[in-house]
Amino acid sequence: MRLIAKGLKNKLEYKKLALDSTDDLYALTNVIQRGDLVEAKTLRAVPQTTGAFDDDQIQGNAGKKKVLRKLIYITVRAQKIVFDGEEIRITGVITDAGHHESLKTKYHTLALTPGDEVTVIKEFWDFFALQTLDQYVGADTMSALAVVFNSTGKFTIYELRHSVTRVLVQGYKAIPRKYDGQGSVGKTRGKQYNDFFNVAKETLLRTIENRCKADWTIPVLLISMPYMNKLFSEYFKAWAVDNKVKTAIQLQQGFITLETSSEGKTAIREALKSISYKSALNKLAIAADGNEMDQFQRMFHTDPDRVWYGEKHVDYALEMSAVSVLFLSSNFVRGFDHAKRSRYAEATQAVQQNGGKVFMYSHLQDSGRQIDALGGIAAILRFPLNDDAVELEDPELSDYSDDE
CATH class of the missing domain: 3.30.420.60 (eRF1 domain 2)
Structure with a gap:
C-alpha cells in the first residue's frame, strides 16, 4: 500500500491510497467505517444529453432517456463494506459525482481491486485506522x-x-x-x-x-x-x-x-x-502472528487462569491493566459504532503503552475464525484475576447474590 496524498477537504482529514495487493484490500476494511466518505473511480450509467449512441451506450426504459456508461469519480458515504478475498465492495449513498448532479442521493457500490486508488475521508482517524496504515503503507506484504x-x-x-x-x-x-x-x-x-x-x-x-x-x-x-x-x-x-x-x-x-x-x-x-x-x-508475514496464537492455545491447558476471552471478561482485564497480549478479530472491531470503537482504541493503546502486544486477525484466516468463536476478543493476562469478580459486576447476578 502507498500513501499518495493527505490533507484537509471541507475541514475533514483525507488520505489517498494506492492498493497494491489483496492484503491492502483487507487492510482497507479495518480503516473504513460506516459513515466515512470514500472516493474512487467507477463505471456508472450517466445521463447523455448530446451526441449519438455508440457501442458503449444503452437505452433506458423510462422515457427512452439516453445514458452512457462512463468511468467517473464518485464519493459515497459508506454503509456496507464487504471483502471476499479478491475485492472490496463499499456500498453507500452518493454524496459527490462531479458535475453529474442527478446521481446524488442514489446508491452505488465501489468495487476495488489491487491496482486501484481510493481516497478515505474521515471526521476522526482513530487508533485502529492509523495503526493499520502504519503497518501496511510502504510494507512488503509478501505472499x-x-x-x-x-x-x-x-x-x-x-x-x-x-x-x-x-x-x-x-x-x-x-x-x-x-x-x-x-x-x-x-x-x-x-x-x-x-x-x-x-x-x-x-x-x-x-x-x-x-x-x-x-x-x-x-x-x-x-x-x-x-x-x-x-x-x-x-x-x-x-x-x-x-x-x-x-x-x-x-x-x-x-x-x-x-x-x-x-x-x-x-x-x-x-x-x-x-x-x-x-x-x-x-x-514470511503469514506466520508472523502464529507464535502468539499457539501460546494462547497451549495456555488453555497449562495456565487457564491467565487465558480470558469474551467481551465482558476481557473488558475487566483491560480495566485492571492485566492484559499482556490482546487478540481481536477483524469482524469484532468492524462491528463497533464510533463510540465503542474509540473506547477499544484507547484500551488497545494502553495495552501497548504498558509493554503488551496487540494482534488483529483477519476473519478469512483460521486464527481469526478461532477468535470469532471466542466472542471476537481474547487475552493472555500478566497475572491471574478472580473470575468471580467479573460475574459479580453483572447487576442481575449481584441482585441474585444479595437475595441469597
Missing part, C-alpha cells in the same frame, strides 16, 4: 505459495497471505497404489510419479507466470509426506538443470519442505505450526 500433495495423485496450490489463504488451482494425475515389485519405486511406478510431477510442475510454473506476475523469487512451500516432497523437489531440479531454465532453478532453490500426514488446509495449519520449521517461516 507465498503452498503445494499440497497426496499419495493418490491430487495436488492443490494455495496462495498464503497475511489476510487470507485461498485455493488457486487443483490438479490430478492418477498414481496406482500398487508397486511393481522393483523396489519402493519401480520403473512403472517411477514413470507414473514423473507424469504426476510433470503436471504439478507445469501447473506451478503457469500459476507463477499468470497469477504471481512471474515473480520467481516467491517462496514455495511443499507440504506433504516426506518422500513426496523429496521426489518432487528432485524431479523439479533435474528438469530445470537439464533444460537450463534459470528461473526454475532459482525457484527450486527457495523451496521450503514441510512434512505432514494431513491434506488440504489442515496440512497447511499443521505445517505452519511445526516447531522445526519456525525459523524458516518467520521471514
Whole structure:
C-alpha cells in the first residue's frame, strides 16, 4: 500500500491510497467505517444529453432517456463494506459525482481491486485506522505459495497471505497404489510419479507466470509426506538443470519442505505450526502472528487462569491493566459504532503503552475464525484475576447474590 496524498477537504482529514495487493484490500476494511466518505473511480450509467449512441451506450426504459456508461469519480458515504478475498465492495449513498448532479442521493457500490486508488475521508482517524496504515503503507506484504500433495495423485496450490489463504488451482494425475515389485519405486511406478510431477510442475510454473506476475523469487512451500516432497523437489531440479531454465532453478532453490500426514488446509495449519520449521517461516508475514496464537492455545491447558476471552471478561482485564497480549478479530472491531470503537482504541493503546502486544486477525484466516468463536476478543493476562469478580459486576447476578 502507498500513501499518495493527505490533507484537509471541507475541514475533514483525507488520505489517498494506492492498493497494491489483496492484503491492502483487507487492510482497507479495518480503516473504513460506516459513515466515512470514500472516493474512487467507477463505471456508472450517466445521463447523455448530446451526441449519438455508440457501442458503449444503452437505452433506458423510462422515457427512452439516453445514458452512457462512463468511468467517473464518485464519493459515497459508506454503509456496507464487504471483502471476499479478491475485492472490496463499499456500498453507500452518493454524496459527490462531479458535475453529474442527478446521481446524488442514489446508491452505488465501489468495487476495488489491487491496482486501484481510493481516497478515505474521515471526521476522526482513530487508533485502529492509523495503526493499520502504519503497518501496511510502504510494507512488503509478501505472499507465498503452498503445494499440497497426496499419495493418490491430487495436488492443490494455495496462495498464503497475511489476510487470507485461498485455493488457486487443483490438479490430478492418477498414481496406482500398487508397486511393481522393483523396489519402493519401480520403473512403472517411477514413470507414473514423473507424469504426476510433470503436471504439478507445469501447473506451478503457469500459476507463477499468470497469477504471481512471474515473480520467481516467491517462496514455495511443499507440504506433504516426506518422500513426496523429496521426489518432487528432485524431479523439479533435474528438469530445470537439464533444460537450463534459470528461473526454475532459482525457484527450486527457495523451496521450503514441510512434512505432514494431513491434506488440504489442515496440512497447511499443521505445517505452519511445526516447531522445526519456525525459523524458516518467520521471514514470511503469514506466520508472523502464529507464535502468539499457539501460546494462547497451549495456555488453555497449562495456565487457564491467565487465558480470558469474551467481551465482558476481557473488558475487566483491560480495566485492571492485566492484559499482556490482546487478540481481536477483524469482524469484532468492524462491528463497533464510533463510540465503542474509540473506547477499544484507547484500551488497545494502553495495552501497548504498558509493554503488551496487540494482534488483529483477519476473519478469512483460521486464527481469526478461532477468535470469532471466542466472542471476537481474547487475552493472555500478566497475572491471574478472580473470575468471580467479573460475574459479580453483572447487576442481575449481584441482585441474585444479595437475595441469597
